[in-house]
Amino acid sequence: MYAMPHGDDLDQRFNELVAQIDAEERRKMRAAAKKGAKTRGAERSPGFGHDARLGMPSERAPRRIGRAWPAVAGITAVIAAAGAVITLRPDLLPAVAGPVPEETMPVVAAPVPLKSLTSPVSTEPLGPFEGSKAESWAEGAAGFDLPEAKAIGGLSKQDVAKGLKRTHKLLAAAFLDRKTILGGRPTAYMDLLHPEARSRFRKSLDRKDSLRGMLTSFAPKTAELVGDVIKVNGRAKLSSYKKDGITGAKVEINYLVAYAIQRPGQPATMTRLVTHNRGTMLMYREGGELVTWVRELGGTATPARCDVDDGYIHPFYDDSAPSKVRPEGPPQDPYDLDAPEFDGECGASEET
Template sequence: MAGRPSDGTPSASGDEAEPSTPSIPDEEWQKFVEDAERGRASAPKEPSARARMVTERLRAQEARGELPPGWRTGPAWQEMNGRATRRRRWWAIVGVPLAVAVAVVAVRPSLIPGDPFGTASEASDAAAASPLPAETAAPTGAPGAVDPDTPTVARPFAGSPAERWADGEAGITLPAANPVGTLTRAQVEQALRQTRRLLVDANLDAATLRGERPETALDVIEPRQKELLDRLRTALRKPDKEHDPLRMFSRFDPAEVRLAGDVVKTRGRMTFKEGEDASVAVHADYTFVYPLVREGSDEVARTIVRRVLDVEVSDPTRYQVTPGKIVVKRYDQEVGNTACDLYDGYLHPHFDSAEPTGAPPTGPTTDPYDRSKDIPEDRRVECGVVSRT
């Protein structure tokens, strides 16, 4: 059995030496000891024939006095071996914890004091820009303050709570439909979808925003609401103070401004309940944020429009209504950052680098992002100042 080799020197009596046991060179044994100390011990290997010959030759030389005394056990060898042992112990004490620390920092670099790699700020930016969950109830207050970053064409919603809002139509989600009164679930679902179509075409459609005629929005309104439709068509054709299309539609003068990018941010909610006259009453409350630039300029300004819409759909088997159409009962809006007392049918955002247009604001200062309060139906329509855009 292989083991630590014995001396193997012939006896002084001259008697025939005992058969020698295959020996293991010191280099092999030292490697085994080192591997064992590192925790990955491997069994000593049977030395090769050449190794055995070298070992026997060295022992014969030692017996004849041809090697210096204590060449294997002398002070120099012991000192060298002691230094190696101390180095191994030092790495065992320091190296393993150091390796563990490096691995932990690689997984969580923010644990380093001072965040030298800037990962904490990157994580904070990512969290700040993560999308908000859908709004299912009225907020309890205005959104919190946001770092006052300057909006750019590449990042037009920087410094705005809307940066975390949904993009365009994705922000107009429908509640799950169920039967209401005599109306089936399918009829309620159709009323919700038609309300959404009106909101999308009136506030998000690219052609509508450029000032073109919002045909889809007009088409979903009950044809029997002739007075309303006539008023809206007149406002689109020849806007004035009494016929202002902005009460229902978001429009910008393409000769003056254009969208910065192709995203409008949207946030709000839609609910429904049983209405009068065997109907379902749908209530929609949404805020749209439009980033805009002027031709030849990179400055970004934002206009914020909040719209409240109440519609009803009655049971066509009991009332004279057009199936698939909605009756608009109320449409109202609040606008932030647009010129006051201009009735040309367009919203006119203010840019810091341009002279203000329109009349000076006379109304109170409001937060256009505050969705916690209802828009009063009987309020005085005053053009005020916004606290932020």
């Protein structure tokens, strides 16, 4: 419990405290956290694949993983300062309808001595990706660099170009659409699917085995984007395809997408979450129509919780409660595009 100080203007104290946590201070704290960071446990959130002809889940089901263990003290000062203010100012908490998700609940921490927050205010903003491996990546849809179109698998160059264009739009809708990312209805993605696949996807959204895990979609009220930039890096391979009576082309995708997120309304919790997305898109003609089909799509997310499996990504913040599931295997670099595909319940990951 915190005693409310007599004679203090809480609004003024709040603004003064926040003003002292400048960009340079946050940079030093994140640098200290990275230097002394412990290995994180990876978290599970299932992804799914599609059978090319029937639109049914394939046997192969990629998993989503992320970090599981609490952060070290390097970023405690900012979190503690926010915690002290929130404890005194419950009106600052975001309004939430229904039960409050664990990820959005405030963290109670001891007050921070003002002498630790005396760095001069910097006028130069610090980007959320500065100093990370994602800093030099492309921004947004420009990062989904697809192969050049060519005649292949019985398709003309024009057909392949059209299929690649649709593939690019599908990737942007799956991993960059703001509404989808923040847990809304993934309309942008569904509108691009083949009618048969769209029907199956739509019906799955209200089921426990929702196909939403194919996309990047944070559980509602667990995250908000920091800034307008999403970083993308990766590659795709175009080749011919012939199986189950289908002849055409396939595009195998392998992309990393980095998001800067925070708990809603809580800037001190800012973190980077990286997804590693793999999948296969098919292009073929059926009844005279060119079809672009999502054969399979899924991947991993770091840091995300292992102990929630509802199709959404549940981000794991430095102040989150410990996971109920322990990670397995050696820690993997979440920025490694060539990392082996994870095929378990919960894998270990390095810091993002």
